[in-house]
Amino acid sequence: MSASQPMAEPGREQRGQAPRTQPAFERPFEHLRRVLAAHGPQLARGPLLILTHKNPDPDALGGMAGLAFLLEKAFGLETEVAADGRIFRAENLAMVRELDLEARPYEGLDLSHYSGAFLVDTQPGFGHTQVPTGVPLLGVFDHHEPPQGGMTVEVPHPDVRVGVGATSAILYEYIRDAGLELDARTATALCCGIRFDTADLSIHVTELDREAFFETFRSSDRKKLARITTPSLPPNYYRELHRSLSRARRHGPLVFGFMGRVANPESVAEMADFFRRMEGCRWSFVGGAYEDKYHLSLRTDITYAEAYPLMEQILDGEGSFGGRGPVAGGQVPLEGADDTQLRRLERRLRGRALRLVPPEEVKDSDPRFGIRLTRPS
Template identity: 30%
Template structure:
């Protein structure tokens, strides 16, 4: 006759644990912090006696026995944790048959067991070796991030004078907010001995980005060819944020020495050993997330202006948490949210659209061409290059479109912006392969950009005519890489 529970036991219980080896015992110890309503079932009489000596409700039963659940209370959650693969599978089936509303968490003995347990009805199947590996990697990443934060703080604590923070050309909220956070860290670490200035070249053209800078009253200094040398000479230290190395989409000379690089984009294997501090994490959704982590690790008070900027930076670079998002990005956003000015965020995200932007997007919609799920569109000549990624963001939403490529021409560059929903393709790698030799290109799996300089055509007055001459061979390279046939290429 199976072992039974003491008289007076409730007809309901919160947790039931089937199999109490080393994993099961550790689970039980965690559960009793939450409630005393835990029943343990194991086939080892000695183990059950030991559990009873520790005042646990435990009974001796074989979890493969047909009478396993006879006379037991109804559980809310059942853990199936024995070291026997087949026994766990049978137990899951019996538990779901007897208690269909109970949550079942089962231990897989190998990877094949994961799918078998889920098919049998387990709500969650865990492979302990895999859980350990993921936990170990998570902890080492946190440890590494914490050390990086302290290393940055230590470097800045010894700095005096002026630190120039360099943004990428045509900076976005991620870059700008990251620079603001670095200013705050520099001020705190140096005790006010370090003054930080934020520099950029190009334009802040996107209407939301302009509203972002204006409403938050962010102090940025625009750099031109005439002023860049003088500005750099006035800086004792240089930092790059949201940009991986000098000369990569920023106004710095390629050989310019910098002291700090913080970015979330994949970088080529350049030798960065001469840089005092480097933190490049391609797996993170936004550089603003990295900066928020520094502020958390260093326990630096975040004022409302910086918090609002950082949250918007994360939102903007992850397209409202829908693109290139990681759990860390969400954690940092949750940390920032109560510190932000919600009313100001609403104003930033609801700016008016200029007539020029509306006309350019209308032109892009009119000129779109589609082949096998790929959309290509000519935005034409634009003064505001931010219109091009806006067009790509809009057109990728069309039904049947997996990849949208928008291109346009300004005074000095052809700009190409790509958005991608095809999980089989990394559009950043495609753009890099297609255009790196003739300009700057790269990005993420689902968003990327290229910028082709027009040095040889600087005197050409009709920019739209020039675009039509130059763009065909450029798009042909892209089409060849993604595998569009010759007939489809001819239509691009």
């Protein structure tokens, strides 16, 4: 499975500060048990609702499956998993299909039906996250830097461990500490989440991620894992692949591609990953319009640069973005934009990206692989 992040990460990892890999409380599982006990009578009123950020990625899906398993097996509580947005990436769709993961649409849910809610792989206060109203938010499980000014809602069980590679690894720890044995489905879901967020344990890895990965891999359904890693692809995928290859250009260490309108917004992140692998490419930048937004993905060789400041300079105040280490994503609203305005936006972004490549780096570039070498106009 690819290590890319389809949606923009919500916050920027702060630099020069040791990552807080420990939760705010000493024994998280015991803390959760106490919180649930304190809400005991209320929890009999209905199932618990498990939510995540918009357009869930494998770590969100894995973490939600892990939390549902934990609440059901360790506490005998009924749960329902819901999600906002859509899943586009073929690997993520295969994960839902192969593991029969539950994710009912958030829109239209009768929130009064639930006794409490949990957020997984996100926090209240992030733009891409709906905080349910009318149902108490009991807990948060996440590994992102909290939003500026902290979470917007007080939560009895806030387990945020910045620096841990995957939320799925955090949920694995609860299951372990509850003394539960993982079933193949939950183990495979958690394993997918850890693989995705840590690029197979190559980035953002802590001891907990390592243990969680090996233990969930041991119990996972390897046939399903293989089918998730290399899913079948719709014909559309090849059309977009052809188009982005024909539009790609290399400029010194930068490979970029502006794809106009795309049929699948995930192809933007996929092509950024794909171009980043080109020999000599130190950073890649891809954009494509989908519905009323222009989607952007930026990938770097982390020894060259961090993705976030590059994206910040390219957007120059337009739209919104986020990033972590070598990965950044952004969106520019396109409401009502026609093709001329779209081309103008792409020209603007291209111009700002090209200005970030120092001229001396362009001299060393190698225009092989049929990718045309362009110079700033």
